[in-house]
Amino acid sequence: MLFRQTSAEFLKLWRVPAFSATSLLLPVVFYAFIGIGQASQRLQGTHVTFGAYFLASMAVYAVANVMIFSFGIAVANERGMKMDLLMRATPLPPLVYLLSRCITAIVFAALTLVVLFPFAYIAGGVRLDGSEWFTLAYRVLLGSIPFIALGFAIGYLAGPNSAVAVINLIYLPTAFASGLFFPKQLLPQIIQNVSPYLPLYRFGQLGWDAIGAPTSESVTTDWLYLAGYGIAFFAIALWAYRREESRKFS
Amino acid sequence: MPPAAELVDATKKYGDVDALRGVTIRVELGEVVAMLGPNGAGKTTSISLLLGLRKPTSGKALLFGLDPTNLDARSRVGVMLQESGVPAMLKVREIVDLFRSYYPKPMPREAAIATAGLEEKANALVKELSGGQRQRLYFALAVCGDPDVLFLDEPTVGMDVEGRRSFIERIAGFARSGRTVVLTTHYLEEADQLAERVIVIDRGLVIADAPPAEIKSRVAGKRVRFSAPALTEKDLEGLPVTAVTIDNHSIQLLTNQPESVLRELFRRGVEISDLEVAGADLEDAFIAITSH
Numbered sequence: 001m002l003f004r005q006t007s008a009e010f011l012k013l014w015r016v017p018a019f020s021a022t023s024l025l026l027p028v029v030f031y032a033f034i035g036i037g038q039a040s041q042r043l044q045g046t047h048v049t050f051g052a053y054f055l056a057s058m059a060v061y062a063v064a065n066v067m068i069f070s071f072g073i074a075v076a077n078e079r080g081m082k083m084d085l086l087m088r089a090t091p092l093p094p095l096v097y098l099l100s101r102c103i104t105a106i107v108f109a110a111l112t113l114v115v116l117f118p119f120a121y122i123a124g125g126v127r128l129d130g131s132e133w134f135t136l137a138y139r140v141l142l143g144s145i146p147f148i149a150l151g152f153a154i155g156y157l158a159g160p161n162s163a164v165a166v167i168n169l170i171y172l173p174t175a176f177a178s179g180l181f182f183p184k185q186l187l188p189q190i191i192q193n194v195s196p197y198l199p200l201y202r203f204g205q206l207g208w209d210a211i212g213a214p215t216s217e218s219v220t221t222d223w224l225y226l227a228g229y230g231i232a233f234f235a236i237a238l239w240a241y242r243r244e245e246s247r248k249f250s
Numbered sequence: 251m252p253p254a255a256e257l258v259d260a261t262k263k264y265g266d267v268d269a270l271r272g273v274t275i276r277v278e279l280g281e282v283v284a285m286l287g288p289n290g291a292g293k294t295t296s297i298s299l300l301l302g303l304r305k306p307t308s309g310k311a312l313l314f315g316l317d318p319t320n321l322d323a324r325s326r327v328g329v330m331l332q333e334s335g336v337p338a339m340l341k342v343r344e345i346v347d348l349f350r351s352y353y354p355k356p357m358p359r360e361a362a363i364a365t366a367g368l369e370e371k372a373n374a375l376v377k378e379l380s381g382g383q384r385q386r387l388y389f390a391l392a393v394c395g396d397p398d399v400l401f402l403d404e405p406t407v408g409m410d411v412e413g414r415r416s417f418i419e420r421i422a423g424f425a426r427s428g429r430t431v432v433l434t435t436h437y438l439e440e441a442d443q444l445a446e447r448v449i450v451i452d453r454g455l456v457i458a459d460a461p462p463a464e465i466k467s468r469v470a471g472k473r474v475r476f477s478a479p480a481l482t483e484k485d486l487e488g489l490p491v492t493a494v495t496i497d498n499h500s501i502q503l504l505t506n507q508p509e510s511v512l513r514e515l516f517r518r519g520v521e522i523s524d525l526e527v528a529g530a531d532l533e534d535a536f537i538a539i540t541s542h
Binding site: 001003004005008011012015016081082083085086088089090091092093249250 | 301302303304305321322324325327329331333334335336337338339340344345347348349351352353375388391395401
């Protein structure tokens, strides 16, 4: 049952090019435009190349993107098309449903890395230790969990047609403000003051630290921040879910 | 053995609206029951309670004697709902396989697809199906778990006459294998063709619960139909009729004394044409029972 549900969830996402193509290819395109040109330059005072630094940025961007969009849009769509109604009348345990969604999103997120890592290796000439590749991969996958909850929350709060717009409005600007596209130092001062409190910034720090780039605080601090955001997003998602429940199914 | 499905004095309020006002229904295993009623009568609400999609405000809803949200109870039930969607980007056979995986002893995939007559569309994406085909897909999803009880909420809505006829035949075929079927409809002929028992619901109450023949016999009498462009309401006053339906210039009366009705109409000098007198059918009975 879990396998069937997961493969169905995967196909549902895979067959929507607006999702699968943008989430798999967009990070690579950004990497080509921004990362490759100065890939071999070293960050000031370190041995870390910009190519490696920007790879970490894009890995974070790509994985968080998959989490927010796959959950946000799936939930919003389901509500819009009343798929939840029929599913609810079946003997499918809700936990299996939720689990299949999570597995699908993690598989998708891993796929984005499978595309992005070799691209950075070949086109960007990024050379990392085996342990650095591994650390980067597992940190971005594990650190993306709060964004699952955020996706859920938006899916339940936004209307089916506005979910994409809402997510873009939130996600793109915060990705910029968190320094995922340009190093934080190049951003206006006012945004630099805000960025340490953005979940994507904390997530980014985990990625940058994984490839040896200097970060402003310890990795533990970043994990704690992310855990805090995760709990907050989860609470909002749960509240929104309950609200929906009492409205539609009581 | 507990009944397949049961509502015990169930009420349901949506805000200030009383959707159900104390409904008791008992469906035994093997029965084919039609719930009949005008729009907004409470049919869909009754089904929602029986499926655990909604909770009764008071009273009880039970499936096989269990709470309807119980997964063991649900695994014996197949459902076709009004206005429910399925993922557009899955193929017919994929989604049938998906739903089969929810049930402990499902039908073979091909059998489920064939039961719904979708063999030629097995590899089509759901979004490529026509309205009628989509309705048949919902039927395939409802039967694919080989359920003991099938709930069908307005299964033929939006189908053309031919589609509806063959669909009714599919449901009847499934019912013949000894399964329990509970369907809601506002097409009386469907209830008449399929069901052994008709439950008439109106304004949140059960107003009749009997075999179709018995419901028909409640309107022992005749249906008189004619056109009368110049007819006024006054012309019908005091006639021995049980129900009156006026649709434009076409008038339909239900009566036990068609001769006296016609004699009186002629005496009053009403100009009538296209006169037709026939035995009342279930539709007439329905109108007579629910006429407000």
